Amino acid sequence: MDNYEKITELGRRRGFMWPAFELYGGAAGFYDYGPLGATLKRRIEDTWRQFFVIQEGFAEIEAPTIGVEGIFQASGHLSGFSDPLTGCKECKEVYRADHLIKHIIEVPDALSNEEIYKVIQENEVACPECGGELSEVYEFNLMFKTMIGPGNKTQGYLRPETAQGMFINFPRLLRYFRDSLPFAAVQIGKSYRNEISPRQGVIRLREFTQAEAEIFIDPRDKTHPKFDQVKDISMKFYSQAAQEKGEPEEMTFGEAVGRGIVAHQTLAYYVARTYQFLLAVGVSPERLRFRQHKSDEMAHYAADCWDAEVLLDHLGWIEIVGVADRTDYDLKAHAAQSKVSLTVFVHYDQPVKRKKLVVKPDMKALGPRFKGQAKTVAEALKAMSVEDLKGDKIIVQVGGEPVEIDPSLVSYETVVEEIRGEEIVPHVIEPSFGIDRIVYTVMDHSFYEDVVDGEPRSVLKFNSKVAPVDVAILPLMDRDVLVKPSKAVLDGLRSRGIRVDYDTSGSIGRRYRRNDEVGTPYCVTIDYETLEQGTVTIRDRDSMKQVKLDAQRLIGVLEELLAGDRKFLDAGVPVVALAAKEQ
RNA sequence: GCGCUGAUAGUGUAGCGGUUAUCACUAGGCGUUGCCAACGCCUAAACUCGGGUUCGAAUCCCGAUCAGCGCACCA
Incomplete structure (x- = not known):
């Protein structure tokens, strides 16, 4: 059993995530987040808000998840997002129909499906595998189609990315930001792609969550006023040149821009912010790299594009974020389609x-x-x-x-x-985050097992910023004298907005293990000394060490611990292992 | 979409024509236990779905769904 299996199993068993619609046989590409998973995801999204909405001052908006046809004509999703397919009637193999006639027609993209099929028939193109006859050409579009209102009059599509919602609101956003650059809008929400073959759990979904920012900047000046704040940060850059060698290169952002490895300061700044965000939610820097798109994989309009990739057990390197300079492509496309000028007047x-x-x-x-x-x-x-x-x-x-x-x-x-x-038409810098993949990455990078007194222990070493449960309240024994003060502590913590779990079932050791497994940073035990001396014990997940302190101080101390403002061993009087005390 | 493999309690599994469907963990209850998966007793809990073959199907056959792997796809 590798870690991938262990984590997906833990995810199912303990309430993080599992395949959706199990009751009705399931459907590939859809996942449910359970009580802990939904909270973990929400806290990761909230951390993202801290970084991009609060610290960068970007405006969060919420646009419909269904879009009208014009949007996707302009964005290219209607034409570019669908492929003409044909299948072999003999061996059932499926091919890109336009690829099969490349050697006959120079620009097969321009042909309709009927025309492609005509070319196949006239030139007697056969199945490359078995020589069998090919079927009619049909369209496979990766967008989910739906009807808006009765009568099939208006065709709608579920959005394949949240980005378009920001682009088409450009005029209103520009007014909101008092007609000046730069400004940015963000959206966190669901997007939909009817993937041909969803795989690997939450890594490739048909309904998934994106957090995207569209940063509109003056194309004549791509420096960034806060670049100095990130220029000394060092990171693994897997540039086009580095990929030739097969080895990422560690350097500072200042150096990366100076040497022309990253196109400009603004793009580099947001790559740096992405890097800081990923570390903040618990992605391991040792299993993280930023890979530059090669010229042939970059969208034709993009000036430069860097993907954050993480190394996951069993799955290899997986893309979790893309940061691209999309230039003026999107605004120009929507201006042409909508006949509305999408420009900024620059004085x-x-x-x-x-x-x-x-x-x-x-x-x-x-x-x-x-x-x-x-x-x-x-x-x-x-x-x-x-x-x-x-x-x-x-x-x-x-x-x-x-x-x-x-x-x-x-x-x-x-x-x-x-x-x-x-x-002028602004250029757009777009950091685009795949939230579901980040949630899984945080689980993978947080997971470890060790052995305590010959017994295995599994731990999700979540950062307290994202842990679904902050604190577990554990009465040492399930007895009324201990349960009552425990409930009082529980209520006290809850009234301060701390996410608390309460567990009396099984031995104290078992309950510690249960909480380690779901990543609860701290456990508080209420024991007989609480009754006699008014003290409680806090137990630290990572070191398994304990401190005793006055119950009156508990809330304040926990808040400091959770915020990272206090070291655990300063939280109270260290407790020596009880076994040692007895002897 | 194609090919291969698989699907049994919450989880991991045994069973491969006739069993009361195995075992472990987990979970709930009671007792015991004074800080790291202790122990005893009790309890709950499963053959993916639909057809077929057969006196009889979890088991054999066909189809669907889902999952893993490979191919293709991944704007």
């Missing part, structure tokens, strides 16, 4: 003065004369230069015919206008 430091010719056709005279053509004539006149206008007669082309216009019908003047700025 110049100094207004630029420029001479401009203003042509004023006399529409009162031109209108009756040209009727329906009048507008075309006026437009042609406005486009003319001074040279064209200052002669005795003016000739314009209307529908290919030269038409003479009397100069008295056209006035013009040269004015000096001040240009105070220009409309």
Whole structure:
């Protein structure tokens, strides 16, 4: 049994995660998070909010998970996200239909499915495996389709990424941020992809959670004001060059940008923030690297892209975050599709003065004369230069015919206008996090087993920032005299918002093990000394050491321990193992 | 989607034509136990689903679903 099996088994058994719909036979690619898993996931998302919403000042929004067709026409998901497939009627093998005719047609992408099938038939393309006949070409789109309202009139799709919700809200977000760059919006939510073959538990799901930030920046300046704060952090960079050698290179962010390994400061800054976030939730730096996309795997519009990859038991290196410079691709695509300009007006430091010719056709005279053509004539006149206008007669082309216009019908003047700025399309830096994969990674990287007094012990060494249970209250014995004060302690901690579990079942050692297995950082025992001297014992998950302290101080001390503001051995009087005391 | 392998209590498993469906752990109760998976007694809990073969199917056959692995896919 490898760790992967142990962790998935523990996840099922102790209430972290399991395949969904088990009661009805299940469906591949869907998972439930149980009581502990849902809390772990929520706390990881909350830590993400701490980093990106609170510390970076990004705006969190919530857009629908269903989108209308236009969005995905613009984003490319409707065309690019679907593949034409064909199958062999003999051996049932499935192929990309367009790939099979690459040698016949130069640009098979441009063909419809019917056309591809026609090419296959006319050229007698057969199954490359067995030579059998190929079936008709059908579309497999990775988006879930649905109807909006009755009557099949409006086609909707479940979003394949949360990003589009930020792009299409660009105009409102821009107003919200008072028309200036840079600004950013984030979304944490479900996305849906109808994967052909979901595998590996929570790693490849059909419904999954993303946390994405879209950071809109001025393309002319990709430095970052806070880059100094991260420039000395050192990390494993697995750049394109390093991948040639097969060995990641450890260096600081300052060096990575200086040597041109990361495209610019802003991208590097968010890679650094991603790195800090991952460490904060408990990803092991030894099993983490940032891999740069190779030029051939990078989306054609992306300027640079770095994936955070983690090493997982049994699964190998898995991508959990992508940080990309998507340039102006998305905003331009939506502007073209929606016919709405998605730009920011950027003010110049100094207004630029420029001479401009203003042509004023006399529409009162031109209108009756040209009727329906009048507008075309006026437009042609406005486009003319001074040279064209200052002669005795003016000739314009209307529908290919030269038409003479009397100069008295056209006035013009040269004015000096001040240009105070220009409309620019921002570039977008996108850190995109796969939350489900991060949740599993935190479990994998937190898991370890050791042997205590000849007995095995499994531990999830969760950071107290993300642990689903903060503290377990354990009466030493399940007796009324101990249960009553334990319940009082329980209520006291709960009223302070601490996540507390209460367990009286089985021996104290068994209960410690149970809590180790789900990663509870601290256990508090209530014993007979609590009754006599008013003390309680805190037991530390990682060292298994214990301290005794006055029960009055418990809440404050626990809060400090959980926040990382106090060392465990300073929390009270260290307890020597009881067995030793007896002797 | 294709191929191979598999599916039995909460978990891990035994059984491979006729069993009261095995065992361990876990869980619940009682007793005992004074700080790291102690012990005793008791209790609860399963053959993935649908067809077929057979007097009789957890067991054999077919199909579906799910899972693992390989192929393909992964904008």
